[in-house]
Amino acid sequence: MLENNAPPDQVIPFPKQATVAYMDGFLQAVRRVRLLENSPIIFDLRATTEISPVFVCFICALRDLAQERGNSVSLYMPRNKRVASTVRAIKPLFRTVGRPSLRIADRMLQVRKITGNNPQPIEEILELLGDRSGLPIKPELRFNILLVMTELLTNAIDHSGERALYVCAGAWGKSRNLHITALDFGVGIPQKIRTRYLEYADDADAVRALLQTGGLTTRTDRAGGRGYKTIREVLQANRGRLFLFTGRAKAILRYDRYEHLFRRARKEFGGTCVDLQFNLDGGALYSNMTGSTHEDIF
Known part of the structure; x- marks a missing residue:
């Protein structure tokens, strides 16, 4: 986990929910990751209150995209305890090429x-x-x-x-x-x-x-x-x-x-x-x- 005073351009907020109304937040995250190279990046999930298959696809794809550009990735975990436990279950996917169940x-x-x-x-x-x-x-x-x-x-x-x-x-x-x-x-x-x-x-x-x-x-x-x-x-x-x-x-x-x-x-x-x-x-x-x-x- 990086410090809270990390440069703003390296902290990428994720939307509150992975619904149609919040899709722009994911698209903004894609653009911002594409602009960064060889930097520590933080995916900020603190405001996230709900996770879905859309969320899982985007966080896995964004993590891969960031690493392809030489960036390292860490997370600010959700404030919601239930959602935070779900994110902890997803994190092993980051390190596994085969994407397990x-x-x-x-x-x-x-x-x-x-x-x-x-x-x-x-x-x-x-x-x-x-x-x-x-x-x-x-x-x-x-x-x-x-x-x-x-x-x-x-x-x-x-x-x-x-x-x-x-x-x-x-x-x-x-x-x-x-x-x-x-x-x-x-x-x-x-x-x-x-x-x-x-x-x-x-x-x-x-x-x-x-x-x-x-x-x-x-x-x-x-x-x-x-x-x-x-x-x-x-x-x-x-x-x-x-x-x-x-x-x-x-x-x-x-x-x-x-x-x-x-x-x-x-x-x-x-x-x-x-x-x-x-x-x-x-x-x-x-x-x-x-x-x-x-x-x-x-």
Whole structure:
């Protein structure tokens, strides 16, 4: 722990909660870490009162980003004792390349840093959460989740300049949903949005079009894939939730409440954060009995 009189530019505050309303705090932390090299950095969590898969992804990714730039990282722990105990459970993830299982309040979370376009870590996550942790993930829903996460992985690895995707998945709190956050710090998706959707001056309108048409691909045999369109359709059929933050846009789609919001973000994010909630009692758009593959569908 560093002294409280550390230079202000080296103390990076984390937001109070990892919710849509506080996302700008994470984006500000990314920008500040990117400006520092070979310095001691403090992640200031004193005001943090709630932790979620979004929080876990950001703190792990920011720690890695800081160390890649030659910085050392320490923490100001949360004042809230319950949250502080959760952060202590997360801290071992910092020192472990493989990202082990994390059990919080009798709910198992799975955290991974995936650096190759290989869906096996995602398959392992779903197996551990379902078969071994007891979450009732039906086979068809598992197939749909794997499709969505494989597409997000492909986007991050193929489009991103940094070639890494952070994934945190598990049940959270009293929610009946399976929460999965996927985060990358690459600039791929924001750049693709701006080059493909030139007719839109606002990133929020471009993201709306992205979710309607799919639109992003690295394939040479066609102009655009179905990617985010199919992700949206899967969550819609499931009555789940989709939150997307990229560029200067944020999309909030709650299909269990029929709420669809597209807004211009106050701060730009040179990366992509997708926060998903799958309804464990909801429907599944695709069946794993048809023999269809990710390549066929997307």
